[in-house]
Amino acid sequence: xATQHSRSAARLMMAPAVVLLLGWMLIPLTMTLYFSxxxxxxxxGGDLGWVGFENxxxxxxxxxxxPSITATLMIVGGVLxxxxxxxxxxxxxxxxxxxxxxxxxxxxxxxxxxxxTVSALVWKNMFMDPNYGLLAYLWKFFGAQPVEWLSQASxxxxxxxxxxxxxxxxxxxxxxxxxxxxxxxxxxxxxxxxSPLARFGYIxxxxxxxxxxxxxxxxxxxxxxxxxxxxxxxxxxxxxxTLTYLIFQRVLESQNVGLGSAGGxxxxxxxxxxxxxxxxxxGKNLDA
Amino acid sequence: xxxxxxxxVRKAFGDIEVIPPLDLTIEDGxxxxxxxxxxxxxxTLLRLIAGLEDVSGGQIRIDxxxxxxxxxxxxxxxxxxxxxxxxxxxxxRKNIAFPMKMAGVPHDExxxxxxxxxxxxxxxxxxxxxxxxxxxxxxxxxxIGRAIVxxxxxxxxxxxLSNLDAALRVGMRLEISELHKRLATTMIYVTHDQxxxxxxxxxxxxxxxxxxxxxGTPLELYNTPRNKFVAGFIGSPKMNLIEGDAATQHGATTIxxxxxxxxxxxxxxxxxxxxxxxEHLGSDTFFHVKVEAVGAEPLTVRAxxxxxxxxxxxxxxxxxxxxxHKFGADGLRI
Numbered sequence: 001x002a003t004q005h006s007r008s009a010a011r012l013m014m015a016p017a018v019v020l021l022l023g024w025m026l027i028p029l030t031m032t033l034y035f036s037x038x039x040x041x042x043x044x045g046g047d048l049g050w051v052g053f054e055n056x057x058x059x060x061x062x063x064x065x066x067p068s069i070t071a072t073l074m075i076v077g078g079v080l081x082x083x084x085x086x087x088x089x090x091x092x093x094x095x096x097x098x099x100x101x102x103x104x105x106x107x108x109x110x111x112x113x114x115x116x117t118v119s120a121l122v123w124k125n126m127f128m129d130p131n132y133g134l135l136a137y138l139w140k141f142f143g144a145q146p147v148e149w150l151s152q153a154s155x156x157x158x159x160x161x162x163x164x165x166x167x168x169x170x171x172x173x174x175x176x177x178x179x180x181x182x183x184x185x186x187x188x189x190x191x192x193x194x195s196p197l198a199r200f201g202y203i204x205x206x207x208x209x210x211x212x213x214x215x216x217x218x219x220x221x222x223x224x225x226x227x228x229x230x231x232x233x234x235x236x237x238x239x240x241x242t243l244t245y246l247i248f249q250r251v252l253e254s255q256n257v258g259l260g261s262a263g264g265x266x267x268x269x270x271x272x273x274x275x276x277x278x279x280x281x282x283g284k285n286l287d288a
Numbered sequence: 289x290x291x292x293x294x295x296x297v298r299k300a301f302g303d304i305e306v307i308p309p310l311d312l313t314i315e316d317g318x319x320x321x322x323x324x325x326x327x328x329x330x331x332t333l334l335r336l337i338a339g340l341e342d343v344s345g346g347q348i349r350i351d352x353x354x355x356x357x358x359x360x361x362x363x364x365x366x367x368x369x370x371x372x373x374x375x376x377x378x379x380x381r382k383n384i385a386f387p388m389k390m391a392g393v394p395h396d397e398x399x400x401x402x403x404x405x406x407x408x409x410x411x412x413x414x415x416x417x418x419x420x421x422x423x424x425x426x427x428x429x430x431x432i433g434r435a436i437v438x439x440x441x442x443x444x445x446x447x448x449l450s451n452l453d454a455a456l457r458v459g460m461r462l463e464i465s466e467l468h469k470r471l472a473t474t475m476i477y478v479t480h481d482q483x484x485x486x487x488x489x490x491x492x493x494x495x496x497x498x499x500x501x502x503x504g505t506p507l508e509l510y511n512t513p514r515n516k517f518v519a520g521f522i523g524s525p526k527m528n529l530i531e532g533d534a535a536t537q538h539g540a541t542t543i544x545x546x547x548x549x550x551x552x553x554x555x556x557x558x559x560x561x562x563x564x565x566x567e568h569l570g571s572d573t574f575f576h577v578k579v580e581a582v583g584a585e586p587l588t589v590r591a592x593x594x595x596x597x598x599x600x601x602x603x604x605x606x607x608x609x610x611x612x613h614k615f616g617a618d619g620l621r622i
Contacts, residue, residue, distance in 0.1 A: 209377075
């Protein structure tokens with residue numbers, strides 16, 4: 001059906017979308033690159049001319065740069081491990097026939113619908129507050145000293161909050177994958193003498209490999225840029241300053257657009273490094 | 289050894305009893321085929337023997353030992369599934385090795401058994417491929433290979449050929465029969481295809497609605513069907529079942545006559561009829577003849593070789609009275 005005519009018509013009709021998407025990507029990218037080579041201080045004189053690579057070297061030599069990279073990777077890694085492991089367990093659990101399955105599944109997916117800002121606030125004030133948070137009551141009930149979560153265990157707290165948000169996503173993807181597993185394969189392995197643990201290791205887990213890959217890739221993309229959770233809880237204090245947050249501070253708190261833009265370029269580089277590693281490790285699961 | 293005894297085995301899903309209490313003995317080394325229409329409980333019965341379903345009552349004994357409560361792996365049975373149920377991420381070699389790996393068979397023993405199974409099943413060249421890269425027949429053979437290496441007391445086949453095309457099915461049928469002769473292990477084979485049942489079985493178990501209608505050798509079932517259901521189910525094309533006056537004359541509610549036991553002639557015979565559709569198979573020709581005297585259903589008649597009768601021709605049929613099957617009002621053979 002693809003005649004010369006219909007092909008050119010197709011191109012014409014796709015053009016607006018392609019132009020829009022390209023613009024969406026290229027304009028911010030070009031502007032970031034443009035500003036990263038300028039001394040640009042909006043409240044203190046505006047555009048003060050070209051400075052070459054000075055912004056880049058200043059951003060890199062800042063004492064908060066390497067800690068911010070570490071924090072970013074810790075959060076991404078921690079959340080990935082928690083959501084994938086718990087996601088698999090929850091998916092297996094939800095796949096069992098049980099009473100009220102539909103309602104339980106909706107409840108499990110619910111946290112994904114809560115806005116990051118709101119969920120972070122709920123966690124901060126209702127759970128993690130050392131005076132009247134639920135966790136504080138729990139600790140007091142057992143006679144322990146309540147933990148000041150967001151200052152004493154700030155990074156784990158943030159990992160916990162973000163994991164809570166992303167667990168439904170992982171569970172949902174893994175649940176649909178587990179549902180597509182051929183029941184006869186499990187029965188065959190049962191007849192072959194595989195214990196439940198061996199069945200999980202040899203049949204279920206390999207079957208889930210592709211879904212796990214997708215969960216890891218998609219979550220990494222979003223987790224590298226988490227912001228709201230940090231903004232409303234610690235505000236970047238107590239070692240929770242990620243690269244994204246550092247850029248935010250440079251641009252809006254220090255009012256240094258040039259420096260922030262250089263940070264943005266580093267963020268692009270970091271995202272690419274992580275992406276390359278991920279594709280190397282898990283990307284082969286997407287083949288075939 | 290693989291002698292399997294079912295003693296009053298019963299299965300119910302909730303309130304629905306799919307298998308009423310049932311007794312059956314399968315002797316060691318026998319090739320037994322469970323055959324019946326869809327939904328007759330033949331697969332369920334196989335799964336009960338395998339241990340994939342729990343019985344609701346009764347006892348299953350394998351070699352005189354009570355196996356009713358044993359988990360599937362401990363029963364010493366191997367099963368070949370309809371979908372083959374190969375592990376898609378493992379190579380053929382690993383698929384075949386899997387049951388031995390689970391049983392902790394030493395590595396060189398594993399290699400030896402894989403090599404001999406692969407040789408027997410013509411899989412030697414495919415050992416390092418994944419199941420996805422194999423044809424239907426090859427996958428089938430891998431599934432059988434995975435069963436063979438366990439050296440089971442009995443093989444269970446759950447409609448293993450239904451996913452293959454007709455030509456391949458005939459070939460695999462022979463291969464499985466050959467395998468049975470060579471291994472002399474008990475095999476239980478479930479199918480809805482009575483041709484498979486007739487060609488492969490030592491003993492056929494005809495099931496309907498969870499009940500055993502008849503157990504016997506293929507020819508016993510063919511020559512002396514115990515009731516109307518078996519008579520109509522075994523044989524291809526089906527036996528002609530006639531009710532009404534023609535049957536009452538012989539003191540029965542229903543009489544049955546197989547297509548090959550009716551003579552066809554243009555001049556004279558017992559019944560006069562009109563030729564309808566005819567099926568020419570070369571070696572045989574099947575005519576569907578409409579006979580006023582025996583009811584609305586056309587009779588199927590076999591004629592050897594090529595017979596030139598056209599649609600609408602007037603013919604005479606003469607049934608061979610020696611091979612007439614008579615059934616009473618309760619459907620049982622008289």
